[in-house]
Amino acid sequence: MPNLFTKNTLFYGDNLPILQECFSTESIDLIYLDPPFNSKRDYMVFKEEGEGENPAPLQAFKDTWPWDAATQATFEDLCLNASLPLKKLLQTFYDLLGPKQLTAYLVMMTPRLVELHRILKPTGSLYLHCDPTASHYLKLLLDAIFGTKNFRNEIVWKRTSAHNNTKTGFGKIHDRLLYYAKDIRLVCFKPVFEAYKPAYLAAEFKQDEQGRWYKVENLTAPASGGTGGKFCFRGRTPGPSRRWSMKEEELERLWQAGRIKKDQEGRPLLRGQIVYLEEKKGRPIQDWWDDLRRVGNTAKERLGYPTQKPLALLERILQASSNAGAWVLDPFCGCGTTLVAAQKLQRNWVGIELNLQTAALHQKRLEDLFGLFPQRDYEVK
Ligand SMILES: C[S@@+](CC[C@H](N)C(=O)[O-])C[C@H]1O[C@@H](n2cnc3c(N)ncnc32)[C@H](O)[C@@H]1O
Structure with a gap:
């Protein structure tokens, strides 16, 4: 089956059926995903309604994962049909953590990571952006799906210099990016310098x-x-x-x-x-990234979307792991940072986002920055 898209495309909907039905095997060069982190929060965006009125909160996305009937059904299906290492791993998570939020989150992520592995080209790479809440479990999942030999880096992104949460532990100031190759012998990688x-x-x-x-x-x-x-x-x-x-x-x-x-x-x-x-080209970038500032309150690129990632972070990943003309996918694309980086660096892009409220945000961002219009310059599905 060929891909059900031929040019840059924004899909709105749950990424799992879209990946299963619209993406052919080994068709994508680079995947960056920044899924919800199991932060147990619901994220809001505030939209100004008009003068004198209070800003109305819109729910951007939920990051709570109850163990409900749908999770139980997915878990049972995976325990029957997934590969042996995955079955064993999921059963171990269940035994260790019980039918709780964290297990439900990992059950949600598993079939998506399996699909993402399927659609990557042999030269392709995947970067999973997460934080220490679940990164150690996600790494085990990725090891089981990609094979331990295809693990490349755990990148630490220091997103801020200090945090207030220091009463019961040290300040939590970094995220992690788990970087895997589809096949370590063939992967496209070009060192980036600073x-x-x-x-x-x-x-x-x-x-x-x-x-x-x-x-x-x-x-x-x-x-x-x-x-x-x-x-x-x-x-x-x-x-x-x-x-x-x-x-x-x-x-x-x-x-x-x-x-x-x-x-x-x-x-x-x-x-x-x-x-x-x-x-000299400069210093090759190592796996410790403390030079990229988060999108702060006064940042020019700030759109007000919670968890927006800096464009420079995505540009670095795209420069290291893709060439011009490559197909780049972000299956949890939020306010579309990956798509902007891809457009800027002449890559092809596909974004998937569950939240329809982001449609206006994406479309305005692409129009403001590049003069692109939906259906004329890219598809919206
Ligand atoms: C952490 S945010 C991504 C932020 C993004 N990296 C950016 O710079 O804007 C995660 C996004 O994934 C979306 N999402 C959650 N579950 C999804 C699903 N099953 N399919 C597609 N998108 C999903 C959420 O609505 C949210 O916008």
């Missing part, structure tokens, strides 16, 4: 006689890594636990260009590669 911090620049870089900033880097790698190998280059061989980080021809090219420092006997220094600042 500019060096001034303190790092001052500590690591020096100026040469021509005023160019440079850094001296190691020419060797641990014996288990590096593409060079163990050999004698111009009178020097790396120690027992090390090897050259590049092939002999490349070392020779650097030597001839004067890009390797020498010791007093004229032999190459193992830590002697001269690299100029303008050749």
Whole structure:
């Protein structure tokens, strides 16, 4: 069955039947999902009704998960029909936690994660945005669905610097993103870089006689890594636990260009590669993200939708795990941040959102930022 959409599309409805009925197997390059976190809260948006009137609360979405008849039926169905590791895991959750909210939340997430795994291309990636309330259980679910070998990172996003909830524990200031590849051997991943911090620049870089900033880097790698190998280059061989980080021809090219420092006997220094600042892309982003600010009260991008995520967070994920023209899906798309990032970076996008009240918000956001109109520039289903 081909996908039941051919261009950028916004679906309104429950994502489970939409994923099952409208998405073909292995058709999506990148999935970011930011589902409700089991916060046991109902989120509201306030809409100004008019002058002099009180703002009217609209329910944006519920984040409470009673163990009801529908949950029991889904649980029983999964215990019969899911893969063996998933059946065992769900039964363990039930035994450990009982028929409670957290178990109901995990039962709700399970068939959705199974579907998301099905529709990912072999080169595809999934980022599940959650917080410590349930991240450890969600990781077990993802391990059972994707296989432990396809787990890539647990990214910590420090969303704020301090929180008031410090009376009975430490302030809760971070979210987590669980990043999995459909297949670790084929996954599309491109490192993303950030500019060096001034303190790092001052500590690591020096100026040469021509005023160019440079850094001296190691020419060797641990014996288990590096593409060079163990050999004698111009009178020097790396120690027992090390090897050259590049092939002999490349070392020779650097030597001839004067890009390797020498010791007093004229032999190459193992830590002697001269690299100029303008050749460096910056610091590769690690799994600890403390440089992306949450969407605060005064942020320009703020729409007033609860749990809106910063555009920069989505841009980073899309840059790392997709190319222009890729298909990006957000099955819990809230106020549409992923769609905006995808449109900005020339990716194709599909968003699914349960709450019909967000339709006007999505459509206005896409029109204001890109001049896009529903049905003309993208489909609404
Ligand atoms: C945490 S918010 C996502 C926020 C989003 N990342 C953003 O930046 O705006 C979760 C969203 O998932 C939606 N949602 C909850 N259950 C859903 C379901 N079964 N199908 C589709 N959307 C759902 C909620 O209405 C809510 O808008």
